[in-house]
Amino acid sequence: MPPSEKNNTTLNFPRFMKFLHKITGLLQIWAALFIFLALLILFLPAQTGKPLCLIFFMLNGSFIIVLLSWVKSIKLVMKETGLIVSNSKDLMWAMDSRLNATFICGDPEHISGKNAMALLNKPLASILPEDARDRFNTLIGENQPFSMECLISKGENSTLPVEILAEPIQGSGQDTFHGIIRDISDQKKLQALKKELNSSKKLKNLGDLAGSVAHDLNNSLAGIATYPEILLMDDTLSPKIRASLDIIKESGQNASAVVSDLLTISRGIREECQLLNINTIIKRFMAAPEFEKIKTAYGKVDIEMHLEPELLTISGSYRHIEKSIMHLVINALEETAATAGRGNGTIVLSTANHYVDSEKDGYTQQNLSPGEYVMLEVLDAGKGIPEDCLNKIFDPFFTKKKMGRSGSGLGLTLVKNTVLDHQGEIFVASDENGTKFTLLFPALRSELPTTSQPTSIEEIRGKGETLLVVDDLASQRKIAQTILKNLGYKVFSVADGIQALDFIMQTPVDLLILDMVMAPSISGLETYKRIKKIRPSQKAILASGHSESEDVLKALSIGAGAFVKKPYTILDMGIAVKEELNR
Missing domain, CATH: 3.40.50.2300 (Response regulator)
Known part of the structure; x- marks a missing residue:
C-alpha cells in the first residue's frame, strides 16, 4: 500500500485544518462582499457613491487574492509535511487530558503492529508494556518534557526497542501532550557492535599482554609444575614429602592453566583438530582423579548423565572441549551447592543429536547454518543468573564470586570462545529454578579411529x-x-x-x-x-x-x-x- 493511502486517516493535521477552516470562512464572507460591491458598482449612479464602491471593490479583491495565496501555502505545507510524515518510520502523536490519542501519524503499524484507527481515541499507553505504561503515565503527570526507552510487543516472539519523546502543549485547548515514538533498533545494534568492538580491543590487548609474558611465565612454571613430577618417580620418598610435592605440582599446573586460558581467549584455538566424541570426553573427565576431588568439595550434589548412545562425532580440540566441560560442570556444582546448602541438589549433563531447521528452529536466530549438530547441555539447580548479569557472564574476568574465592573470571569466556572457534554456538536460559547452558557443535558422520594413547x-x-x-x-x-x-x-x-x-x-x-x-x-x-x-x-x-x-x-x-x-x-x-x- 502506498504511504499516502496507508496513513490517509492520520494526515488531517488538526491545528492546520482549524486555521484553514477559519481562513476559508473569511474567504467566503469576503467573496460574498466582493459580489455585493460588484452589483453596487453596476447599478448605482456615479454621483451616489460609485467611486467609493469601486475603491472597496478593489481592496476586497486584493484581500481575496491574499487569502487564496494563504490557503494555497497552507495546503502545500500540509502536502509536503504529509509526504515526509507518511514515509517516516516514527509514530507521531498527540493526546488529550484523558490520555487518549487524538492525533496519530507516521507509521503506527511499524511501531505498534496496529493501524492508526485502532489507536485513535484510546489510551496511548495501551501499546506499552505494563511497567513502561506506569512510568509513562507518571512522567505525563509531572507535566514536563521527558524521554524514555522501552520494548514494545508486536506479537508473538517479536519486540521492538523504542524511544518515547514527549512535551506538554501550552494553551492548546483539548490536547495536553504531543511527541514521537521512535524505533531505536538500529541504534541498539550499533551500540552492541561498539561494545563488541571494545571487547575485541580488550581481548587483543589481553592477547598482546598474555603473549608477551606467556613464554617466560610458562618456562618459569615448568620448574614448579614439571619437576615435582620427576621427583615423585623416586619410590623411596616419604608420604609426607610426596604429599608436599603433589601440592606444588598441582599449584604449578593450575597457574599454567590460567596462562593457557588467557592465550586461548585472546588468540583462539590454534592446534590441529581431531575427530571426537563428546560422550567419551565427558566419561573420561568424570573418571579422572581430579574430578573426584572437585566433586568431593561440593558435598552431596548429584550428577545425572543422559548421554545419547548414537551421538555423532565432531571435529575439534580435545583439550579445549574438555576444559569447557570442566568449567561448565564446576560452575553448575558451585551454583547448586550454594542453593542446596552443600547438598541434595542435582545437576544434569546431557548430549543429543540435533537438527537445526532454518524455518522452525529458534537456534537459527544466532546465524547457525541449517544442518546436523551435536548438542551438549549442562543444567544446574541454582537460583539462576540475575537478568542484569546475563549479558556479562561471557566477558573476561566477570565473576559473581567474592574476591578470593575460586575462579579467575575466565571460565565462561573460554567456553564461549571454544564453541565459536568450533563454528558452533552457545545459549543460556536462566530462571529462579536454575540455569541451562546449551552448546551446539557442527556434527560429522565419521567413525572414530580405534587407536588409543598410552596412559602409563x-x-x-x-x-x-x-x-x-x-x-x-x-x-x-x-x-x-x-x-x-x-x-x-x-x-x-x-x-x-x-x-x-x-x-x-x-x-x-x-x-x-x-x-x-x-x-x-x-x-x-x-x-x-x-x-x-x-x-x-x-x-x-x-x-x-x-x-x-x-x-x-x-x-x-x-x-x-x-x-x-x-x-x-x-x-x-x-x-x-x-x-x-x-x-
Whole structure:
C-alpha cells in the first residue's frame, strides 16, 4: 500500500485544518462582499457613491487574492509535511487530558503492529508494556518534557526497542501532550557492535599482554609444575614429602592453566583438530582423579548423565572441549551447592543429536547454518543468573564470586570462545529454578579411529634412542633431559640453533626436541629448516611456552611431528616422543 493511502486517516493535521477552516470562512464572507460591491458598482449612479464602491471593490479583491495565496501555502505545507510524515518510520502523536490519542501519524503499524484507527481515541499507553505504561503515565503527570526507552510487543516472539519523546502543549485547548515514538533498533545494534568492538580491543590487548609474558611465565612454571613430577618417580620418598610435592605440582599446573586460558581467549584455538566424541570426553573427565576431588568439595550434589548412545562425532580440540566441560560442570556444582546448602541438589549433563531447521528452529536466530549438530547441555539447580548479569557472564574476568574465592573470571569466556572457534554456538536460559547452558557443535558422520594413547609411564619408555634437546634456558634443558633419561633415552642438549647445527653435523640423532623461541640466536623454525637441508629425514617435535604460533604451524608443515606446550607433564612429553619415533 502506498504511504499516502496507508496513513490517509492520520494526515488531517488538526491545528492546520482549524486555521484553514477559519481562513476559508473569511474567504467566503469576503467573496460574498466582493459580489455585493460588484452589483453596487453596476447599478448605482456615479454621483451616489460609485467611486467609493469601486475603491472597496478593489481592496476586497486584493484581500481575496491574499487569502487564496494563504490557503494555497497552507495546503502545500500540509502536502509536503504529509509526504515526509507518511514515509517516516516514527509514530507521531498527540493526546488529550484523558490520555487518549487524538492525533496519530507516521507509521503506527511499524511501531505498534496496529493501524492508526485502532489507536485513535484510546489510551496511548495501551501499546506499552505494563511497567513502561506506569512510568509513562507518571512522567505525563509531572507535566514536563521527558524521554524514555522501552520494548514494545508486536506479537508473538517479536519486540521492538523504542524511544518515547514527549512535551506538554501550552494553551492548546483539548490536547495536553504531543511527541514521537521512535524505533531505536538500529541504534541498539550499533551500540552492541561498539561494545563488541571494545571487547575485541580488550581481548587483543589481553592477547598482546598474555603473549608477551606467556613464554617466560610458562618456562618459569615448568620448574614448579614439571619437576615435582620427576621427583615423585623416586619410590623411596616419604608420604609426607610426596604429599608436599603433589601440592606444588598441582599449584604449578593450575597457574599454567590460567596462562593457557588467557592465550586461548585472546588468540583462539590454534592446534590441529581431531575427530571426537563428546560422550567419551565427558566419561573420561568424570573418571579422572581430579574430578573426584572437585566433586568431593561440593558435598552431596548429584550428577545425572543422559548421554545419547548414537551421538555423532565432531571435529575439534580435545583439550579445549574438555576444559569447557570442566568449567561448565564446576560452575553448575558451585551454583547448586550454594542453593542446596552443600547438598541434595542435582545437576544434569546431557548430549543429543540435533537438527537445526532454518524455518522452525529458534537456534537459527544466532546465524547457525541449517544442518546436523551435536548438542551438549549442562543444567544446574541454582537460583539462576540475575537478568542484569546475563549479558556479562561471557566477558573476561566477570565473576559473581567474592574476591578470593575460586575462579579467575575466565571460565565462561573460554567456553564461549571454544564453541565459536568450533563454528558452533552457545545459549543460556536462566530462571529462579536454575540455569541451562546449551552448546551446539557442527556434527560429522565419521567413525572414530580405534587407536588409543598410552596412559602409563611403562607404555612410553624408550629403547635407548638418541635425542637432542635444543633450548636456550638451562633449567628447561635440565627438566627435559631428566624426564627423557628416566624414560630410557640417551639425551644430549645444546643452548641454541647454531650449536644444534654443529652437533647434528657431527652426531646424528633419532629425534630433536626444539624450543621455538631462542633469542638472540636463530629461532626453532629456522633451526629446523637448516637441519632439514643437512638431514632431510630428520624427525623433530616442538616445545614452547607460547600457544601454537605461525612458526609452529610452519614447522609442522615441513615435517615436525608434534607440538608440546610448556610446562608439560612426563606423559605429555613421553607420548609425543614415542609417537614421533614410531611414525
